[in-house]
Amino acid sequence: MSKLPLTALLLLLAACGPAAFEAGLPPGELRAEANGITVTAGNFRVERLHFVADICFERPSVADWLLGDQTLLTYGTESVRVREMGLLDPTTEIDSPTRCDAVRFPVGTDEIIEFQLVIPFLQTSYPTHDCATAQARLDEAHSGIEISCYSEVLENGGMGGYRIEAKPDNLPDEEANAWIYQAFVDRVDGSWIFEGIVE
Structure with a gap:
């Protein structure tokens, strides 16, 4: 069975799948829209038995918005929730209308991974008690x-x-x-x- 190059495969998946690939995005980066919010995901990699992706989204308001803790990675027959997330550049994103995080999932393998990444919701961080x-x-x-x-x-x-x-x-x-x-x-x-x- 022939193997498609990574860029070609991502383009094929984007054309057929729920994430829309658009001209102008960096190679390998995907975009999805829901409820008026655009989220991009890219730079997919495996580091020290963790699947890592860089995910950016438009903040719905000036509040401190985060990816929901139910963000789920499925690969093969396995599914795992997000374990860690952190700002890609904390010094420039405090007042930015966009938030970008490196998101890590424990996968226990360094092998090639076909994946589906689902972000079911965005939420604000826990505020001062109102x-x-x-x-x-x-x-x-x-x-x-x-x-x-x-x-x-x-x-x-x-x-x-x-x-x-x-x-x-x-x-x-x-x-x-x-x-x-x-x-x-x-x-x-x-x-x-x-x-x-x-x-």
Whole structure:
């Protein structure tokens, strides 16, 4: 069986798959759009048993937006969630309308990988506790959860958090905390899907 060059294969996958390859993008870089947000992915590589990709997206607002923690890599019969992500250039991207991260997935192999990369949503980082907004979201979802927020001044700074004041008896603490976490963050749903191969 003949083997296509990497660039040709990426072009073929882009033409047939959900990520749209456009003229003007660097070779091997893919672009996908969902919910009015454009995400690009490229520089796919394997380093020290980790699949790595450089991913950039338009920030939906001036808030600190991140790739969702459910970002998933599928290769062969294996699927793994993102383990690490970090700004490609922290010195220039603080006020940029675009965020670019190097994203790492543990794959346990250095062999050629055909992959599908799915970003189901973008979300804001965990903010200073805004109890009123979070409680309104919990009420709107009919969660039955009531919270209060606190802040404490300590010798070396301060800290804040929330307390669960009420929740349904049959709702485990872990699920209640998951509800509360989502109430404190903003989110834009995708999905943004990329398919390709890395050698």
